[in-house]
Each structure stands twice: as structure tokens, then as C-alpha cells.
Amino acid sequence: MSRREPHKHAKRGKKTNGRHWQALSLGLVLTAFATAASAQATSLPEPLTADDFLSFDEKQARIGQLLFYDRILSGNRNIACSTCHHPEFGTSDGLSLGIGEGGVGLGPTRTAGTGDSRIRKRIPRNAPGLWNLGAKELKVFFHDGRLSIADTFENGFNSPAEEWLPTGFNSILATQAIFPLVAQFEMAGNPKENEIAGAIHDRIDAAWPILAKRVRTIPAYGDMFVEAFDHITSPEDVTITEIANALAAFMALEWTSHDSPFDAYLAGDEEALSQAEKRGLDLFYGKANCASCHSGKLLSDQQFHALGLPPFGPGRTRNFDPMVRDVGRMGETDRLEDAYRFRTPMLRNVALTAPYGHNGAYPTLEGIIRHHLDPDAALASWTPQTAALPAAPWLEAIDFVVWQDRFEMERQRSVRDVTAMTLTQGEIDDLVAFLNALTGTSLKTPPFGVPQSVPSGLPVDQPD
Missing domain, CATH: 1.10.760.10 (Cytochrome c-like domain)
Known part of the structure; x- marks a missing residue:
């Protein structure tokens, strides 16, 4: 397929790229930006403290x-x-x-x-x-x-x-x-x-x-x-x-939180983690290569990566783009190489914040881990019932319409910043255990809490 040369022009201080979408053939962005999984272990970060x-x-x-x-x-x-x-x-x-x-x-x-x-x-x-x-x-x-x-x-x-x-x-x-x-x-x-x-x-x-x-x-x-x-x-x-x-x-x-068992372990308490949590930590910083993106004290490199999550919903794209899709980082930069990439989330208290992914595609930690291990297989087996979407019949026509666009789905499948690997069920269980060990120990006693009332006199959100 032929490809047009990019036409660059100024746009309110942002870089733009006018290449036609057809230029995004399979493997184009993957070749430029793919991140191979490294077998080398990553060093543990320094403890996160109040000084940070x-x-x-x-x-x-x-x-x-x-x-x-x-x-x-x-x-x-x-x-x-x-x-x-x-x-x-x-x-x-x-x-x-x-x-x-x-x-x-x-x-x-x-x-x-x-x-x-x-x-x-x-x-x-x-x-x-x-x-x-x-x-x-x-x-x-x-x-x-x-x-x-x-x-x-x-x-x-x-x-x-x-x-x-x-x-x-x-x-x-x-x-x-x-x-x-x-x-x-x-x-x-x-x-x-x-x-x-x-x-x-x-x-x-x-x-x-x-x-x-x-x-x-x-x-x-x-x-x-x-x-x-x-x-x-x-x-x-x-x-x-x-x-x-x-x-x-x-x-x-x-919502400052750095008193999880993992934080205690980093501070020198060898008994803060269970054996399963320690095995999960070793996988996270070693074989599973999670720390290549979830790095540093905050467990995020603050960069953007393509995981190929199952798409659904209205999406978010550029103002001039009429399609129902989410182009990720490219919606901000207008750069083709940023297409379908999303920011690496921080992971403290991640066990409390389901569902997971930029669109909440997976309801469990195991589900999002398995997607990281083999995005293509996970995408093929994912079903719309997996998503937590309150009923809105008047919106159902667009909730999953992107799946009907063969070319758009091919474009999304062409961009992957993770490579497939195999972990046993036991190893996945250990990773889940480690992620649970990122939950703070004093979350039930926040400095302020939920007020009973507010000065406007309007109702305050309270769970049932």
C-alpha cells in the first residue's frame, strides 16, 4: 500500500501529522515503538515517603x-x-x-x-x-x-x-x-x-x-x-x-498512601510480605517484566503504551475525526506514532479500583494480568458482558460499534508494546497476591472523611 508523505504544520503549539489513516498498516507503529520484554530483573525502588x-x-x-x-x-x-x-x-x-x-x-x-x-x-x-x-x-x-x-x-x-x-x-x-x-x-x-x-x-x-x-x-x-x-x-x-x-x-x-505491606518491605521489614506476595514481587520485578513500565517509587513510568485492550463505548478522538474509537495519546499530540497508547497507571491500592484498563475492560486483577500476557488471545476471548456498563438502551447502538469496523480493529491490533509470554496459574496467583500487598493499611482512617453535609445544603453522596 502506498503511503503519503507527512505534511507538518503549526497547530496551537502542538505537533501534528497529516498522514492518512490508511498509512497505519499492520506493524507500522509496532516496528517503530515496540518494547521487547526483558529477562533481566529490575531493581526495587526506594521506599515512598512523605518527602516525596x-x-x-x-x-x-x-x-x-x-x-x-x-x-x-x-x-x-x-x-x-x-x-x-x-x-x-x-x-x-x-x-x-x-x-x-x-x-x-x-x-x-x-x-x-x-x-x-x-x-x-x-x-x-x-x-x-x-x-x-x-x-x-x-x-x-x-x-x-x-x-x-x-x-x-x-x-x-x-x-x-x-x-x-x-x-x-x-x-x-x-x-x-x-x-x-x-x-x-x-x-x-x-x-x-x-x-x-x-x-x-x-x-x-x-x-x-x-x-x-x-x-x-x-x-x-x-x-x-x-x-x-x-x-x-x-x-x-x-x-x-x-x-x-x-x-x-x-x-x-x-489520599496519600504509602503504608502498604510492600512499602514496609521496602523499608526493611522482611516479614511484611507473605511467601506468595514475595514470589509475586520477584515475578513483577523479574520474569513477568511488569516493572519495565510500572517503575519507580510510584510504580509508573508516566509514559504511554499500547496494550490492545478490547475497545467499546463512545471513544475519545480528535475533533475532526467522526469515528467512534479511542486513539489514546494521539488525540492529544496528533502524532501517528502515539495512536492507541495510554498512560501507565500507578498501582498503590490497585486492588480497590476495579475494573481495570483505560476503559475498565477487565473486572479482576487476574483478567488484566492475563491480557498483558497475551493481548491478542485475550482480545479474541473477551465478551461485551465483561464490561460493567449500566443499561442505556438509547446508547447501545454505539457501545460496541467499533467491533464492526474491520479496518479500525486491524489498526488497533497492529499496535502492541508488550510481547506475549506464558505464566502458570500459580504464578498469576502470586502476582495477584503481590498487587493486593500494595493496599495501604490505614485507609479506613483518612484525615478528613466524608462530610455529613456541605455549605450549599445540597445532598452529599453516600453509599447505600
Whole structure:
């Protein structure tokens, strides 16, 4: 098949590649970027300690706790950050693809809603856990890395807001916190439903001042901001930046976790792990080669890799691409070599955050491990019933439509950054045991917890 030469042009500070999709023949990206499994053992990381995390103010975190559980930050005042990131479900939601604006309930029992308020689209990606997001080492967020620390737009970040991003954030975590608020299907709502959704369709930064006014005009919030932020002398001074900084302070302090049996073992306690967990550790850092990507103190290289997970849902792609598919990192960079690659997740408390993968394709740790061992075989045996998708009959026509596109499925199968290997059932069991040993021992006693009420007076998400 012939291939066009790439046509390069400037696009808002990002590199682009205009090659036609037909150029992605089988093996093209695999040849360029394949990562062969290494038989050499990887050294254990240094222990993760409090020194590896940014410092945050506890008074600001107390505001952030209330805001995290307060529906005041959503366009229709019907969903909070906690709805998709609740501690009852490992700071995720127990679903493959989230049910955002318009849904009803919490966690795996959340439904897609009814009538005019029902959801119009599933969230394209799995809701990640929030553990250790205050780590100093973190430089990139979201499954496709569309937020990163960079000078692309001369404001310290490469983000979906581009040059319209506000300034003054205390961390990349704070920067991340403002984007779900203005995402139509996550928290903002649909056009003509509320002033937030309407403002977003003018420009992304137009909604944040409206949200900030909502918050600061509630007397209890206004007083708390004046007390917690030195540069805030009256509630009128509060902007989305202070709101984001408070949210980041809460998330970072509430969900810092480095007291698992694995952490104790790294710190020198040889008895912290069982024999099965030690065998799993040896596999993780040796024969199974997991640490080639899940490396360092945070168990992530913060890079992007193609695993060939079973595709489903609305996908996430480039603005000009009408197809229902998820192109991964390429949706951010527009580079063909980034197609179908997703960020390596961190693994502390991974046993609590099922289902697994960027789209939650596997409900168990064994399932996602087996996929890593042989992506092609796993893809062939995977069935739609495996996905945790709340019923939404009006969306079923697109939930698995990508499987009907032979060319798209071939393109996805052509990209693999892992090579097949064989492990015994016992070895897989040992790996699962080790991953369970990454669970913190003090998770039931967080610094703040779930508030009984919030200043807005709106309902607080509580599990059944």
C-alpha cells in the first residue's frame, strides 16, 4: 500500500501529522515503538515517603473536602466530584465507563437516568483512582496525557484550556481539578440546561468565574476562604484558582498512601510480605517484566503504551475525526506514532479500583494480568458482558460499534508494546497476591472523611 508523505504544520503549539489513516498498516507503529520484554530483573525502588509529596495547607484542604462532595460545582447542581471518585469504591466508581451528568445513584449501582435528564453519552474513559496525586514526581495527568507540566502556552501547562488557562495553581493536581467541572457529560451539563454549559460553548474559560461566584456567595464558603488564604481579604476575591487549590489540597492529603505491606518491605521489614506476595514481587520485578513500565517509587513510568485492550463505548478522538474509537495519546499530540497508547497507571491500592484498563475492560486483577500476557488471545476471548456498563438502551447502538469496523480493529491490533509470554496459574496467583500487598493499611482512617453535609445544603453522596 502506498503511503503519503507527512505534511507538518503549526497547530496551537502542538505537533501534528497529516498522514492518512490508511498509512497505519499492520506493524507500522509496532516496528517503530515496540518494547521487547526483558529477562533481566529490575531493581526495587526506594521506599515512598512523605518527602516525596508536595506540602498543602490543612485549612485549604478542609474547604476542598466540602467542595469535593458538594454538587454546587456542577452545572445542574446534581453531581459532585465524589460521585465518580468515592472512597467507598477505592476513589473510583466501580464502573467500566462512568455515568456522569444525568445519572442516578452511586458506584456500581448508578443508573443512566430517565426521561429528558438521562445521560446523552457515557464517559469515554474509566474513572481513575485518586491515590498519591500529590506526589512531586507527577508531571502528566489523564489517560491520554492531555494535561502536563510544560511551557507550551507560557502558563506552565499544556492543557485543554491552552492559553486561556488561569494562573496561580499550587500543583498540576489543582490544574486537573478544574476540567471535569467544564466537561459537558461529566459535570457541566448540556447546552441550554444551565449557565455553565452555555458559557462553555462560548469559550472554555468563561464558565469558571460563574462557578467561583456560586461558591463564594455562600457565606460559609466565603468566610472559610478568607480564613485559609492569605491573599483573600473578602469573598469577592475568590476565583476558580483558589477553589482548585483547595480541592488539590484535600485530594492530596486525604489520599496519600504509602503504608502498604510492600512499602514496609521496602523499608526493611522482611516479614511484611507473605511467601506468595514475595514470589509475586520477584515475578513483577523479574520474569513477568511488569516493572519495565510500572517503575519507580510510584510504580509508573508516566509514559504511554499500547496494550490492545478490547475497545467499546463512545471513544475519545480528535475533533475532526467522526469515528467512534479511542486513539489514546494521539488525540492529544496528533502524532501517528502515539495512536492507541495510554498512560501507565500507578498501582498503590490497585486492588480497590476495579475494573481495570483505560476503559475498565477487565473486572479482576487476574483478567488484566492475563491480557498483558497475551493481548491478542485475550482480545479474541473477551465478551461485551465483561464490561460493567449500566443499561442505556438509547446508547447501545454505539457501545460496541467499533467491533464492526474491520479496518479500525486491524489498526488497533497492529499496535502492541508488550510481547506475549506464558505464566502458570500459580504464578498469576502470586502476582495477584503481590498487587493486593500494595493496599495501604490505614485507609479506613483518612484525615478528613466524608462530610455529613456541605455549605450549599445540597445532598452529599453516600453509599447505600
